[in-house]
Amino acid sequence: MASISLIVFTILVVNISCSMCFLRMASTGLATWYGPEDGAGKGAACGWEDDVHDPPFSAMIAAGNSNIFLNGKGCGHCFQIQCSRKPYCSGKPISVTISDQCPGACNNIAYHFDLSGHAFGMMANRGQEHSLRQLGQVDIEFKRVPCNYGATKIAFKVSQKTNRYWFATAIEYTNGDGVLSRVEVAPGGTQTFSSMDNIWGAVWKKDINDSFKGPLSFKLTSADGKTLVASNAIPANYSPGRKYSSNVNF
Numbered sequence: 369m370a371s372i373s374l375i376v377f378t379i380l381v382v383n384i385s386c387s388m389c390f391l392r393m394a395s396t397g398l399a400t401w402y403g404p405e406d407g408a409g410k411g412a413a414c415g416w417e418d419d420v421h422d423p424p425f426s427a428m429i430a431a432g433n434s435n436i437f438l439n440g441k442g443c444g445h446c447f448q449i450q451c452s453r454k455p456y457c458s459g460k461p462i463s464v465t466i467s468d469q470c471p472g473a474c475n476n477i478a479y480h481f482d483l484s485g486h487a488f489g490m491m492a493n494r495g496q497e498h499s500l501r502q503l504g505q506v507d508i509e510f511k512r513v514p515c516n517y518g519a520t521k522i523a524f525k526v527s528q529k530t531n532r533y534w535f536a537t538a539i540e541y542t543n544g545d546g547v548l549s550r551v552e553v554a555p556g557g558t559q560t561f562s563s564m565d566n567i568w569g570a571v572w573k574k575d576i577n578d579s580f581k582g583p584l585s586f587k588l589t590s591a592d593g594k595t596l597v598a599s600n601a602i603p604a605n606y607s608p609g610r611k612y613s614s615n616v617n618f
């Protein structure tokens with residue numbers, strides 16, 4: 369009996385951990401850094417702009433080469449990264465979110481993370497941050513992990529280019545898988561959802577007309593198949609360029 373329940377238990381645990389198969393095996397790659405020494409990096413190619421400076425990103429971001437950026441489908445993926453180069457590296461993993469693309473020479477190897485100056489320094493032993501950055505690059509081990517932004521809820525950053533015929537929003541701080549496979553919007557405080565298109569990075573758009581008014585609710589489907597509704601996440605008087613927090617997260 370005991371051995372049967374152990375087998376059942378083992379199968380259950382294996383299945384549960386495999387429903388979280390984004391906990392990938394560790395791989396090796398290269399890390400570099402860009403921008404100011406203790407800078408925050410950029411949210412450019414994902415649509416998050418300067419939000420990478422502020423919590424919950426707090427500068428812990430990286431640009432990824434094409435195997436990591438995945439043409440924008442990698443925007444929001446979270447990774448643990450560590451280096452072991454002595455005497456600089458602490459060997460303790462840091463967690464970063466992919467927020468930008470590292471094009472060109474970053475593709476000379478399979479996996480290249482171009483970290484913010486701040487994040488790169490966080491791989492160092494205390495007092496060794498500057499020396500580690502002086503190396504310019506370091507070999508790393510990395511693995512994909514679920515994103516966890518603590519108490520932060522999913523936010524919607526309305527595109528600067530939004531107008532009466534075209535509505536777009538970048539979506540950020542998505543826990544878990546970190547990436548959305550489907551986004552639907554319901555205008556006017558209704559629950560009548562229709563699909564949006566992922567135009568680039570974490571930016572989703574919809575062609576609209578004058579009947580499209582806030583408040584806007586969103587139905588979000590994560591890349592690993594979970595769904596949630598962010599009701600009235602964007603208010604009626606929304607303005608282009610502003611960021612609105614919902615009260616939900618995965």
Ligand SMILES: *[C@@H]1O[C@H](CO)[C@@H](O)[C@H](O)[C@H]1NC(C)=O
Pocket residue numbers: 576577578579
């Ligand atoms: C405005 O958009 C709504 C929703 O897509 C649609 O049902 C309606 O026919 C459109 N109105 C005009 C004037 O195009």
